[in-house]
Amino acid sequence: MQRKPSDPQGAPRPAFGRSKRSQLNVIDYTLAKRALLRDAQAGLQSVNELCDAHPELMRAAKYVGEPTRSDCPVCKKDKLVLLAYVYGDRLKQENGRVWSIDTGMRMAAADPDTCCYVVEVCRSCQWNHLREAFTGRHTATG
Numbered sequence: 235m236q237r238k239p240s241d242p243q244g245a246p247r248p249a250f251g252r253s254k255r256s257q258l259n260v261i262d263y264t265l266a267k268r269a270l271l272r273d274a275q276a277g278l279q280s281v282n283e284l285c286d287a288h289p290e291l292m293r294a295a296k297y298v299g300e301p302t303r304s305d306c307p308v309c310k311k312d313k314l315v316l317l318a319y320v321y322g323d324r325l326k327q328e329n330g331r332v333w334s335i336d337t338g339m340r341m342a343a344a345d346p347d348t349c350c351y352v353v354e355v356c357r358s359c360q361w362n363h364l365r366e367a368f369t370g371r372h373t374a375t376g
């Protein structure tokens with residue numbers, strides 16, 4: 235699982251600017267996702283288990299999901315939408331809430347102890363997977 239992320243085909247890029255990304259540490263989950271999808275195609279993993287989005291996640295995807303141009307890798311019938319979940323000790327009652335990608339990234343950039351998880355969801359088959367995680371960079375100014 236420790237292969238280098240060489241990616242000749244180029245993964246579809248989320249539709250947000252690079253300026254904000256440069257202020258953040260990014261963890262990319264593309265490889266984990268591909269491995270899972272490969273297993274599903276090989277019959278090692280049940281597609282039903284992959285497409286198990288929580289009703290609340292589906293509701294969020296429907297109302298606040300940000301559209302992408304990427305086809306769902308499982309059913310290929312719908313475009314994926316993205317959701318941002320933000321976790322941080324200082325967020326109190328807003329901890330774990332869903333936000334727009336933009337707001338989520340801004341929150342992560344503003345507080346190094348806050349993490350923004352971007353989840354991709356298919357509104358047709360309920361495929362869902364963690365796509366990227368963003369954390370703010372600790373700065374010397376503290």
Ligand SMILES: [Zn+2]
Pocket residue numbers: 306307308309310311312356357358359360361
């Ligand atoms: Zn789908």
